[in-house]
Every structure is written in C-alpha cells, then in structure tokens.
Amino acid sequence: MTPGFRGWSTRTRSRSGGCCCSGAGRGSTRASAGVRRGGGGVHRRVAGRGFAVAPGWLLAARALQGVGAAFAGPGALALIAATFQDAERRSRALAVFSMVASAGMVVGLVLGGVLTAWASWRAVLFVNVPVGLAIVLLVPRAVRESPRQEGRFDVGGALACTVGSALLVYGFIRAAERGWSGTLTVGAFCGAGVLLALFPVIESRARQPIVPLRLFADRDRVGAFLMRFLLTAAMSGMLFFLTLYVQGVLGYGPLATGFGFLPTTIALIAASRAVPGLLPRYGPRPIMAAGAVLCVAGMVWLTQVSRDSSYVAVILGPVLLFGAGTGLVAVAATFTAMRSVPTGESGAASALLQSMQQIGGSLGVAVLVTVDHGGSSEVDGMRDAFTVGVAFTACMLVALVAFRAQGRSGSQS
DSSP states (O other), X not given: OOHHHHHHHHHHHHHHHHHHHHHHHHHHHHHHHHHHHHHHHHHHHGGGGGGOOSHHHHHXXXXXXXXXXXXXXXXXXXXXXXXXOSHHHHHHHHHHHHHHHHHHXXXXXXXXXXXXXXXXXXXXXXTHHHHHHHHHHHHHHHSOOOOOXXXXXXXXXXXHHHHHHHHHHHHHHHHHHHOTTSHHHHHHHHHHHHHHHHHHHHHHHOSSOSSOGGGGGOHHHHHHHHHHHHHHHHHHHHHHHHHHHHHHTSOOOHHHHHHHTHHHHHHHHHHHHHHHHHHHHHOHHHHHHHHHHHHHHHHHHHXXXXXXXXXXXXIIHXXXXXXXXXXXXXXXXXXXXXXXXXGGGHHHHHXXXXXXXXXXXXXXXXXXXXXXXXXXXXXXXXHHHHHHHHHHHHHHHHHGGGSOOOGGGGGTO
C-alpha cells in the first residue's frame, strides 16, 4: 500500500465529512434533532467497509461514514449552544465536547491497535456498528426535540464547497504520487481554486446561505476557525506519520503502537479539563497561545527522529506536549467560535467549525504525504514531513494576531 493510498484510506472519512459539514449543519438547524438522529443511522449502515474486498469499496464506505458524521457532529455542537445559555455551563459543555472530539482521534489509534492485535484489522471497521445502534436507540430518549426552522437548502453553495474542497485535497495526493506537472494535478488545483473562489460569491447572493458570511465579521471567531484548522492539520499529519514510524522503523506491533499513543490522550484530557476554570481568569487568547507553544515544541522535537531513535527519546515527550497543547487550543477555540452565535445560526457556525477540523485534517495529511515523497529515504521523508508540521503549528501563533486583546472580558461575553 503506497503512502498516497494510505493517506486516502485514512482521511477519506474526514474529507467527505468536512465537505458535507456546512450543508449538514444548516440542515440540522432546520430539520432539528430528528435529522441529526439520522446521522447516527448512516454510521450504522457503513459496516460494509468491514467486508471490503477492493480498495474502492473501502474508500466508498469511508466516504459514506463521513457523510453520516457530517450530520451528527455539527448537530451535536449546535444542540450544546442552544441548550446551555449560561456562559459558565456552556464553556464546561463545550470543553467536554472538544475533549471527546479531540481525544477520540487518539483513542481510536489505541483501540485500533487492540482490535487488530486480538482479532483482525476488519474488526476496526466493524466497531461503529454498536456505536451507531446505541446512538439510534438512545438519542430519541435523551435529546429533546428542538423546533424546526423553515428554509431552502443552498444547493449551489453546498456543491461549490464540497467539490472544491475535494479537488484541493485530491490535487495534493495526486501530486505526491504523480508529480506537480500532471494534467490531473493541475486540473484539480485549478478547479478547486475556481470553485472555492465562487463559494463566497454564491453565499453572498443566496437567500439562505449554508454559511452566512456575517459569521466572519467577528475577528475572534475567524481566529478560532483558523486555530482549529491548523491544529487538526498538524495533529492528523503527526499521528499519521508517527504510526508509520513506530511500526515501520521501530518495529512495534499494532498493540504496542496503539498504547504508544495513550500518553497523548491522558495529556489532552488533563489539559481540556483545566480550560473551563482558566477561561474566566485569562480569556481564550492566552490559553490558545500556551497551547500553540506546546504544539510547536512537540513538533520541533519530532524533527529529530532517526532510524536509531527510541520511543522514550523522541516520541514520548512530543506526544505529551502535543496532547496538552491540543487540549488547551481545542477547547478555547471551540468556546470562542460558539460563544456569541445567535441560536438560529448555531448549526451553521458549528458546521463551519467542524469543517475546519475535518478539512484541516485531510489537507494536513495530504500536504505532509506530498513532502514525504521528496525525502531521500523513509526516515528523511518523515523528518521533512514533521518540519512542515512545525510550520503548521507556528502558523497557529500567527493566527492569534486575528484575536482582539481582550483578556478576561473575552471569556464573559
């Protein structure tokens, strides 16, 4: 399996989910909890990926899973924003959501290693079946039906965003495998540029856009979107290449590889739990700055990997730093993005935040895979990829310029 196909197979879910998130988020605001429950049903039906007999089957099933996630994720975040009106309770609820969403990415590696070692790699693909069933059965009993809002679906905006984002990611993956001058590579980038440039034009003219452009009028919210995009781009690329390094270079099996990422989860959860108490004191900007610094430090450390490195010397420290930094940034950015959104637009705002996370992860892996192909050896390519990851995390510090310097007052609005 080539690194390019590994990039596709691991990130197809987030590509399809990120591309569909905006439309699904707007739909969740209108169709309410009833439609959001359907998202869990979609997850249940993608069990077919466990029966995949060809790469196309696997990619198609992963894409379908992403569509289901696109309906479930933004709806859940919008429900939190609508349910918890008090600033303190909302910040705690958003902290739990962000912690679970970010930690889930790492916990999946641990559980995946356990299932692969004890059963088969196909068991990893079937794990969503009981989860989907539980969602379908429990959500109607635990979630109150929120009022529906009438409206018209913005088909043009959804198509421009979906196809444009998919072409952009495809261009990077294609460049990694076939070079930058290929006809399909150039065509993909050109098509992506045209469609993504048309997207704000379409939204500005749509009667009920899937992404109201007024959401970008708040500098803090724009900065939070950028932080989540860059954070997930760096984290997804880091986890992707660390998995390859630990198994391919250090020779770890699936179980040992999975547990090798457990410190990331522990640090992430600990940092996430601390954020609600820090927000009223310092506001979100210093918290995100501290988290970004930890992420930069962890990624810089990873650029020291070599064929003779050990887990304790070059992996344990970086994953602890990156886990703690992720917990700080993710919770503070989510709080900032959602704190002042009108209830009627909470679905669109949460979908946009989820899109930044999903598309950022896809692009992060795609870009780093492209860089990895230029290395003179396997480890050199990974080092180059981690160096680009440093650039992603450093850009998080630059993104902080978008925020107003508002200190404590920023946490109370």
